[in-house]
Amino acid sequence: MITSHHPNDGTVVLTVDASRIDAASAMAFKERARQLVQDESGRVLLDLHQVEFLDSSGLGTLVAIMKMLDGGRKLELLNCGGAVRKVLALTRMDSVFIVHPPTDADDRAGQDAA
Amino acid sequence: MIYPDPQADDPGGIVHTSFPACPDEISEQLSTLHGVFATHGLDDGLRDTVRLVLAEILNNIAEHAVPEHDGEILLVVSSDRGRLHILTEDGGRALPTGLLGAANLPDMGQTVDDLPEGGFGWFIIHTLVDDMVYERDGGMNRLSFSLATA
Numbered sequence: 578m579i580t581s582h583h584p585n586d587g588t589v590v591l592t593v594d595a596s597r598i599d600a601a602s603a604m605a606f607k608e609r610a611r612q613l614v615q616d617e618s619g620r621v622l623l624d625l626h627q628v629e630f631l632d633s634s635g636l637g638t639l640v641a642i643m644k645m646l647d648g649g650r651k652l653e654l655l656n657c658g659g660a661v662r663k664v665l666a667l668t669r670m671d672s673v674f675i676v677h678p679p680t681d682a683d684d685r686a687g688q689d690a691a
Numbered sequence: 692m693i694y695p696d697p698q699a700d701d702p703g704g705i706v707h708t709s710f711p712a713c714p715d716e717i718s719e720q721l722s723t724l725h726g727v728f729a730t731h732g733l734d735d736g737l738r739d740t741v742r743l744v745l746a747e748i749l750n751n752i753a754e755h756a757v758p759e760h761d762g763e764i765l766l767v768v769s770s771d772r773g774r775l776h777i778l779t780e781d782g783g784r785a786l787p788t789g790l791l792g793a794a795n796l797p798d799m800g801q802t803v804d805d806l807p808e809g810g811f812g813w814f815i816i817h818t819l820v821d822d823m824v825y826e827r828d829g830g831m832n833r834l835s836f837s838l839a840t841a
């Protein structure tokens with residue numbers, strides 16, 4: 578559902594291993610994310626390159642994950658596809674998260690943070 | 692308004708299906724329909740819009756009209772004269788009328804902790820659809836709307 582790796586000290590990349598974050602899966606994503614971020618104190622990047630569908634429950638899930646980060650850290654979104662970007666823009670939540678521009682490089686997060 | 696009759700020879704018919712009103716089934720249906728719409732030549736932008744609006748409507752039905760998830764939703768989609776016509780019916784409780792009026796974005800608050808985690812659904816629906824009709828008739832909820840295909 579979500580896997581994590583650390584491209585460098587202080588940064589964790591969470592990769593969503595699913596094609597949709599929606600009403601059916603929102604609770605499970607929140608629980609998994611909570612496990613993965615609870616001991617993280619640095620940047621948290623969520624890689625959404627596999628996600629082709631996000632509904633309002635999925636959007637709420639992203640908000641919930643950001644609220645798990647203390648110290649006012651913002652959740653950073655990587656590799657958002659067209660359907661995901663559309664929902665973020667429509668609800669103006671693209672200004673709430675840090676939305677990185679699309680890139681071909683899967684390890685962009687690591688390079689950014691290096 | 693004339694709805695497609697599944698008994699009639701209906702060249703504009705795309706979908707006529709029913710499924711349990713629960714989030715897991717809705718998620719699977721929407722994924723399947725995304726492929727069906729592609730075979731009917733709908734472009735990616737329209738398919739994304741239909742999927743999103745239907746997700747919000749169907750999950751609202753599951754949450755508010757059929758909260759025990761013990762009923763079914765009928766979904767009918769057809770195209771006619773440059774528009775996609777979409778109809779849902781369910782035998783659940785009446786939908787809260789407050790949901791059906793014009794919707795605003797939820798209050799964003801002042802800090803991260805204030806950010807809303809819900810309340811986006813009807814804003815999304817009303818932003819993308821301008822002809823939603825809700826009818827309560829004979830113990831049935833009927834929602835219908837259309838989207839331009841070009």
